[in-house]
Amino acid sequence: MKTKILLPFLFLIVLSFGCNRTYTGQGPVVDEVREVGEFNRIVLNMEALVVVKDSLVHSCVVKAQGNIQEAIITRMDGNTLVITTKGQLITNEEIVIEISMNKEMAFEVNGSGKILSMNTFKNDELDFEINGSGVIEADVVANKITSNISGSGILDLSGSANSFNMQISGSGTVNSFNLVTLDAKASISGSGEAEVNAGKSLYAKVSGSGAVRYLGNPEISKDISGSGTVEKHVQ
Structure with a gap:
């Protein structure tokens, strides 16, 4: 009876240790092709630069030092590609x-990663x-953006859209002077800043x-509570 109780306990300890492992990068950067299905959403949960290209084929290539590749996890969750780690990464690359x-x-x-559309x-x-x-930079043409x-x-967005609905909680920033829109909604709670191009x-x-x-x-409609401002940008 004691053995049956002890074994699961030891298994939990091993799992916990594995999750807290530190991986220190060594050696050259190598490319590793990851197997993925079709996806329409990317979730980045680690510090990395994700470069996204428009293509008929869905693919994922991780460029990192060889001995930390195993700690970089790419997995499918329904139609979502999740990018995360299974421990702490230390690397100069x-x-x-x-x-x-x-x-x-x-x-x-989620965190301090960056996604860039090419x-x-x-x-x-x-x-x-x-x-x-984190940072997201993208050039887009869309009917609706949230x-x-x-x-x-x-x-940081550029391109065009019929409508753009943005929300900021905290000190975040939306740079979208280069995104030409018809209708825009901006809701800020905190000290955030939004740059909007609305016709x-x-x-x-x-x-x-x-x-x-x-x-x-x-046509402007505004609701201000506090010291916030809504003003036209003078070029």
Whole structure:
């Protein structure tokens, strides 16, 4: 009876130790092709640069020092490609992950990672989410874009869209002067900043010391609580 109780306990200890293991990078950077299915969402849960290319084929290549490749996990969760680690990574070499995809997309960064699109993505709906200090940069053509930043993250968008609905909680930043939109909604709670290019309408809600700056001549509706501002950008 004691053995039956002790073995699961020891197994839990081994699992816990494995999750807390530190991997120190050594040697040259190598490319490792990962097996993936079709996906329309990328979730990045580690410090790495993810470079996304528009392609008919879905693929994933991890560029990192050989002895830490095993600690970089790429797994499918339904239609989502999740990128994470199974321990702590210490390396002087930037970890770069090259991804190809072609379906309606959504990007999510949790932590301090960065996602960069290399092509113009054309989709009906696009979604961007940052939790922490991560960065997303993308050039897009879409009907509807939604974004949510919690923390100090940065979202940098260019291209065009019919509507753009953004939310910022904290000190995050949305740089979208180069994203031409018809209708835009910006909601800021905290000290965040949003740069918007709207041609038809702009609804801005600011709670705190946040700021919304806009280009174009949209019809303005605003709700300000605190020392926040909504003002036209002077070029």
